[in-house]
């Protein structure tokens with residue numbers, strides 16, 4: 625099979641709740657997502673998606689994704705899209721860094737491999753564990769009582785794992801964590817995600833104030849060394865997210881005992897191929913994972929489902945169903961949350977069919993696309 629063309633589409637994904645707020649005064653109202661199609665001489669196409677969490681979360685932004693795809697895609701024409709490692713090596717040779725640019729291209733190749741082989745991506749990633757897997761719900765930054773009330777609302781939708789967006793004023797954040805923890809029931813999991821928003825001394829104050837609260841602390845500070853100092857001071861389970869962007873950082877964090885859990889986002893590490901490598905390494909090392917992406921619609925939710933479902937359950941803390949947060953459906957066949965849990969498609973590839981009427985005209989065509 626050879627790649628004959630690459631197309632890209634821009635799609636806006638508004639939020640059901642109007643906006644999503646996290647540390648540093650950051651918020652997004654409408655997500656800017658990009659869908660990539662990779663077309664082959666076998667007459668089948670694969671699809672992938674990249675949706676940064678705005679331009680201020682990671683070194684990634686939506687227009688940059690499209691510019692990067694236009695840069696990389698011409699170098700992929702004529703290659704066999706089912707040879708994932710060869711494809712990734714080529715992408716890394718023609719564009720250094722920019723992992724998020726390569727994520728949708730890699731995801732589309734996995735979709736093609738699955739369609740060509742008649743296998744779901746979850747099977748190609750190692751096989752399914754059980755019928756389904758748990759999801760977490762992010763609780764947008766708000767007043768402590770408002771955030772605590774969301775625990776009950778989201779539990780009524782089936783969720784049992786709740787991620788509070790903190791990383792603001794530490795006194796307010798301490799109140800947020802206590803208010804939300806008071807609403808927990810047995811079996812619930814609470815994660816306080818600062819998204820790099822605290823300085824080290826602020827984070828240590830918060831860690832001290834929640835020593836007796838059943839809460840995980842996630843990515844308190846911007847730099848790895850600051851997070852490590854907080855980790856060494858805290859007695860709470862500890863999650864690293866933003867600083868874990870490749871396999872080297874996983875190994876460094878493991879050597880330092882810097883975390884109990886990582887948040888593995890597909891586009892942060894450059895696609896499913898590299899996410900699988902990190903996932904498998906974490907399984908061997910005993911590091912648990914939340915598996916997700918920066919944001920996305922139906923295609924990214926499908927990709928998350930395949931990676932999460934093929935992860936041993938004891939090391940999968942949770943995953944995310946981004947397609948339930950947004951008002952627009954971009955593909956048929958995407959997994960839908962049931963009682964706070966998700967299952968991956970059993971159809972070939974990602975198991976989705978893009979809604980071409982929703983995607984509209986491509987913003988990019990390379991080769992015979």
Ligand code: MG
Nearest residue numbers: 817842865887
């Ligand atoms: Mg996080």
